[in-house]
Amino acid sequence: MAEPLPVHRAREYETIFIIHPETPSDTIDQIAERITDVIARLNGKLLKAENWGKRRLAYTVKKQQSGYYVYVRYLGYSDMVHEVERNLRMLEPVIKHITVKVEEDVNPESRTVTDADISFAPQIEEEPETEEEDSAEDDDDAFDDDDFGADSPDDDNDMDGDDADGLAND
Numbered sequence: 001m002a003e004p005l006p007v008h009r010a011r012e013y014e015t016i017f018i019i020h021p022e023t024p025s026d027t028i029d030q031i032a033e034r035i036t037d038v039i040a041r042l043n044g045k046l047l048k049a050e051n052w053g054k055r056r057l058a059y060t061v062k063k064q065q066s067g068y069y070v071y072v073r074y075l076g077y078s079d080m081v082h083e084v085e086r087n088l089r090m091l092e093p094v095i096k097h098i099t100v101k102v103e104e105d106v107n108p109e110s111r112t113v114t115d116a117d118i119s120f121a122p123q124i125e126e127e128p129e130t131e132e133e134d135s136a137e138d139d140d141d142a143f144d145d146d147d148f149g150a151d152s153p154d155d156d157n158d159m160d161g162d163d164a165d166g167l168a169n170d
Contacts, residue, residue, distance in 0.1 A: 009105045010045070010075040017088055017097035018067035021054060028068055031091055035072055038087050042080045045108050048073040062095045075108050 015035070019028055032049065039046050052069035061067070074080075081099050088097045 010077055010108050011101055012047070012073070012075050012103040012106050013081055013099055014071065014073045014102055015081075015084060015088075015097060015099040016069060016071050018057070018061065018069055018095050020062075020093045020095055021064055021066045021068065023068065023093040027093060028070070031093065032070055032072075034087060034091070035084060038084055039072075039074050039076065039080065042076065042083060044074050044076040044080050045111065046072070046074050047111055064095055067095055073102070075106055075111060 017031075017035075019031060028051065032051070036046055036049065048071070050071045052071060054066055054068050056066045057064065076084075081101075085097065085099060088094045
């Protein structure tokens with residue numbers, strides 16, 4: 001009697017990469033296709049792919065304040081992450097990337113994928129690139145110099161060891 005073949009278990013990863021803000025949309029699609037081809041070539045399974053659109057970065061990366069975010073979630077084996085990240089490093093428009101292992105022991109047959117899960121069309125409208133504006137019109141919400149002064153009559157910072165309810169610290 002033949003023994004059943006063992007089910008190969010995979011790891012689930014998610015990779016987010018940021019593309020230079022002046023990159024044309026067809027180049028963004030080509031980069032995303034290259035990453036999905038790497039996953040397919042190494043017998044991985046693409047679970048989700050999304051283009052989050054152009055967003056402002058939290059800090060400057062390679063002299064850029066914004067970039068196009070692309071999210072890819074996939075199942076893979078052995079050195080797939082190394083190959084995906086190697087390809088991302090070789091692509092000049094990619095300014096930053098990160099990969100996180102989501103789950104360790106996953107049965108690939110248990111994961112279903114729909115066509116709606118894999119879309120590289122921008123899902124979020126592009127944010128307008130405006131600088132933070134200091135509104136001088138809202139004087140009611142602005143802080144005065146004496147709002148945080150030390151001579152405030154309701155100062156709760158008693159230095160004599162008494163709590164706010166009058167009990168001493170023992």
